[in-house]
Amino acid sequence: MAGRKFYLTTAIDYVNARPGLHHAYEKTGADALARFHRQRGDEVFFLTGTDENATKNEQAAKEEGLTTRELVDRNAAEFQRLCQVWAISHDRFIRTSVDKDHKKGVQEFVRRWVENGDVYPSTYEGLYCTRCEAFYEEDDLVDGRCQFHPNNPDAVQRVKEENYFFRLSRYQDALRELYANDPGFTVPDIRRNEVLGWFERGLRDVSVSRGRNLEWGIPWPGEPGHTIYVWFDALINYVTGIGFGTDEKTFARWWPADVHVIGKDISRFHCIYWPAMLLAAGVPLPKRVFVHGFLENRAGRLSKSSGNTIDPFDFATAYGVDAARYLVLREAPFEKDSPISTDAFAQRYNADLANGLGNLVSRTLAMVARYFDGSVPAPCEGASERAVREVAEAALRDHDAAAEKLAFADALAAVFTLVDEANKHFQRTQPWQLAKDPAKRAALGGSLYAGLEAVRIVAYLLAPYTPGTSARIAEQLGVPAPDAARWAEVAKWGVLREGHRVRAGEALFPRLETPTAAA
RNA sequence: CGCGGGAUAGUGGAGCGGCACCACGUCGGGCUCAUAACCCGAAGGACGAAGGUUCGAAUCCUUCUCCCGCAACCA
Numbered sequence: 058m059a060g061r062k063f064y065l066t067t068a069i070d071y072v073n074a075r076p077g078l079h080h081a082y083e084k085t086g087a088d089a090l091a092r093f094h095r096q097r098g099d100e101v102f103f104l105t106g107t108d109e110n111a112t113k114n115e116q117a118a119k120e121e122g123l124t125t126r127e128l129v130d131r132n133a134a135e136f137q138r139l140c141q142v143w144a145i146s147h148d149r150f151i152r153t154s155v156d157k158d159h160k161k162g163v164q165e166f167v168r169r170w171v172e173n174g175d176v177y178p179s180t181y182e183g184l185y186c187t188r189c190e191a192f193y194e195e196d197d198l199v200d201g202r203c204q205f206h207p208n209n210p211d212a213v214q215r216v217k218e219e220n221y222f223f224r225l226s227r228y229q230d231a232l233r234e235l236y237a238n239d240p241g242f243t244v245p246d247i248r249r250n251e252v253l254g255w256f257e258r259g260l261r262d263v264s265v266s267r268g269r270n271l272e273w274g275i276p277w278p279g280e281p282g283h284t285i286y287v288w289f290d291a292l293i294n295y296v297t298g299i300g301f302g303t304d305e306k307t308f309a310r311w312w313p314a315d316v317h318v319i320g321k322d323i324s325r326f327h328c329i330y331w332p333a334m335l336l337a338a339g340v341p342l343p344k345r346v347f348v349h350g351f352l353e354n355r356a357g358r359l360s361k362s363s364g365n366t367i368d369p370f371d372f373a374t375a376y377g378v379d380a381a382r383y384l385v386l387r388e389a390p391f392e393k394d395s396p397i398s399t400d401a402f403a404q405r406y407n408a409d410l411a412n413g414l415g416n417l418v419s420r421t422l423a424m425v426a427r428y429f430d431g432s433v434p435a436p437c438e439g440a441s442e443r444a445v446r447e448v449a450e451a452a453l454r455d456h457d458a459a460a461e462k463l464a465f466a467d468a469l470a471a472v473f474t475l476v477d478e479a480n481k482h483f484q485r486t487q488p489w490q491l492a493k494d495p496a497k498r499a500a501l502g503g504s505l506y507a508g509l510e511a512v513r514i515v516a517y518l519l520a521p522y523t524p525g526t527s528a529r530i531a532e533q534l535g536v537p538a539p540d541a542a543r544w545a546e547v548a549k550w551g552v553l554r555e556g557h558r559v560r561a562g563e564a565l566f567p568r569l570e571t572p573t574a575a576a
Numbered sequence: 577c578g579c580g581g582g583a584u585a586g587u588g589g590a591g592c593g594g595c596a597c598c599a600c601g602u603c604g605g606g607c608u609c610a611u612a613a614c615c616c617g618a619a620g621g622a623c624g625a626a627g628g629u630u631c632g633a634a635u636c637c638u639u640c641u642c643c644c645g646c647a648a649c650c651a
Contacts (some may be wrong), residue, residue: 068651079651113649247581251646254579263648288648320651351651353644388588394581394644401588404600412613420610427609470599484615489608505609564611 063094063101064311066295068319069108069151072132073117076139078385079320079352081369085382086349086391086465087318088145092521093460095146097544102311104298105140106151107133108291110274110284112267125273129154142373143382144524151298153290154273158304162297163290164278166338167265171278175224175337181264182217221266221277223289228333229260235332241345243328244462245392248321248348252328260329265289292331296340314343318463324348347463350394352385367399376402379523380410380566383469386522390466403569410566413476414515418530420483421508422561428492428501433557437503441485445507446550448478449514453548456518465522472518479511509534509553517547526565533562 067087070080084105091103109129118128133152140147153159170176233256235242236249243249266283267274274284293301295314300307319327327346335342373381384402387409389395425431438446455471483504491501516530520539527539535558537547546552 070651071649074650077651083651251580255647258579258647318651321645322650325646325648349651351645390589396588398587401600404587407611407613408600411611416611416613418610420614422610424609480614483609484607487607487609489610492609566611568611568613 061099062311062315063091063099064299064314065091065094065101065103065316065318066298066314067105068317068323069106069153069291069294070136071111072107072109072129072136073111073113075132076136076369078367078369078372080136081139081143081372081381082352082385082389083318083320083349084140084145084147085143085385086463088143088147089382089386089465089521090316090318090460090463091146092524096517096520096539097457101148102299103147104149104151104295105145105147106149106294106298107136107153108287108294109133109152109154110290111287112271112273112284115271115273139369142370142378144378146524149298151294153275153294156297158300158302159294159297160275162300162302163275163285163293165302166293166296166334166340167285167289168278169338170223170334173337173339175227176221176265177224178219179222180217181220183215184213185216216269218268219283220264220268221280221283222262223265223334223337225260225262225330225333228336229256231336232256232260232329232332235342242332242342243324243346243348245348247393248324248328252324255325255329260333263330288326289330289334292326292334295331295343296335301340313341316345316347316463317343318347318349321348321350347391349391349463350389352389352397353394354397367397376406377566379526380406383410383519383522386465387469388466391463406566407569409473409476411564411568413473413480414519415564415566415568417476417479417508417515418512418533418565419561421479421505421512422533422559424488425505425509425559426561428488429505431558431560433509433553433555433559434502434506435499435555436506436551437499438507439486439500439503441482442503442507445475445478445482445511449475449511449550452518453514460521469519469522472515475511475515475518479508479515482507482511506553509559510550513553514548514550517542529562529565534559 065087067083070076087103087105091101095101114129115125118125121128123131133155137150139145140150151159167176236253236256240249243252265286266277266280267286268283271284274287275290277283277285295317296308296312297303299311301312317327317331324346328348331346332342369381375381376384384405385397388397388401388405425433436442452471452475455474456468459465459468459471486500486504488501488504491497491504512530513534513536516527516534517539520527524539531538531542534553536542536553
């Protein structure tokens with residue numbers, strides 16, 4: 058796969074609240090995939106950003122005594138800071154209310170619908186919650202109030218307006234065909250099955266504009282007073298972010314997306330609406346939509362509306378960025394829902410990072426320093442060394458197979474089989490005993506060499522998840538930084554040369570003595 | 577009967593027709609190079625409830641209970 062282009066996206070985030078751990082989770086998963094592909098030699102474009110054109114931002118701003126612009130800028134900055142703190146390596150952070158190319162591209166996209174006869178005006182009358190920005194049926198309301206905003210008596214209003222509707226129904230057969238021909242379009246299967254279920258109930262045309270002379274939002278082309286419904290403007294970011302409607306050369310280079318990484322709550326939009334929207338605009342479809350699961354705790358799911366989020370900035374500070382990234386991806390398999398808890402994170406930190414990886418690096422380099430004065434000994438492969446080598450070779454294979462599928466918990470587990478094997482290897486060969494007998498010098502060197510190679514390979518394999526730590530280990534080993542190394546040259550056993558200098562460093566992951574206090 | 581997913585050792589998971597497995601935690605032992613870390617061993621569950629199919633069921637079927645998600649708020 059070396060040398061191919063790889064374009065991936067995350068969902069863009071609503072700016073009506075602060076970032077939660079779930080935002081960091083999605084971005085970290087996507088980031089690990091981006092870094093994984095770069096490391097294997099692919100050319101990667103990684104897009105993330107904020108979804109800023111929701112009308113509710115106007116109201117939220119009013120309540121805080123700010124202009125809409127001020128509120129949106131302030132909150133968008135928090136999401137950008139999140140990306141910095143969590144070491145997200147995106148190539149572009151798109152802002153839908155700011156970036157001119159987005160606005161222009163969206164209007165071009167809609168213009169194509171119009172040309173294609175896929176939108177038509179129609180009168181819509183119904184109960185509209187201005188807080189949700191959604192229409193509801195009478196049955197959905199509780200005492201005449203929105204069930205999600207019961208404290209806002211004025212939130213629900215009866216509105217009647219001219220809207221443009223998108224002919225979603227026209228694409229039902231094309232979408233069925235897509236799902237029949239390409240079972241991998243939506244993964245994992247559990248999410249695909251949900252999508253198939255939606256088809257069974259049929260697809261209705263959807264309103265894609267708002268006609269209430271809104272100040273905020275992207276104007277409908279040639280139709281003053283109408284704005285493009287925020288959901289549709291948001292989805293189009295995936296093409297405008299790489300030049301659709303403004304830079305066709307760049308667009309042609311990156312599109313179609315190799316994968317859209319999203320949460321399961323918005324799979325309807327990405328798995329049904331988005332492909333139909335693209336078909337209507339005459340744009341090729343993305344290759345895959347990966348629907349990740351949710352972080353859950355006993356207080357219920359983590360979400361903006363329930364307000365039980367773990368602060369992602371505090372979390373990263375408490376554990377360190379690399380550990381934080383490792384913990385969310387290891388504890389919460391990307392492909393499904395997972396319960397999380399601060400206790401589980403803390404235990405995982407000590408077990409895997411402090412006692413496992415950190416201690417292995419520490420003991421290995423300490424022994425090389427003590428017994429060989431920091432100079433790499435000659436390889437000397439006995440039964441134990443061979444076992445380590447074989448586990449390393451399996452880890453390289455198994456990691457990549459899992460990472461390709463975005464199964465990061467499995468991918469990380471594969472890497473840690475090598476950490477465990479190296480620790481067992483030292484117990485088997487007992488270099489501290491061999492060191493007492495000058496006649497066993499070669500065996501001693503061989504044991505430590507195998508340990509060093511294990512550490513080196515682990516560091517490279519973990520680079521997509523723990524970029525800072527991997528770089529530190531590479532530095533201690535005096536080998537090329539993970540960002541700079543050619544994968545084919547480092548991803549194999551036996552690269553370190555006899556006499557090469559290595560040095561011990563500070564503890565990579567200090568053990569937490571009171572685990573529960575960490576977060 | 578709106579659709580879908582679950583219920584397995586203290587916790588989190590795997591297994592999905594044939595001796596109930598893994599990780600963490602706990603307990604006991606060993607080692608001493610290392611971040612009181614590492615290694616070895618043990619205890620602990622008969623798999624939500626009831627019924628059925630089968631030589632044999634966490635694993636298939638039926639009913640039930642309880643969770644969760646979706647059904648134009650939400651990653």
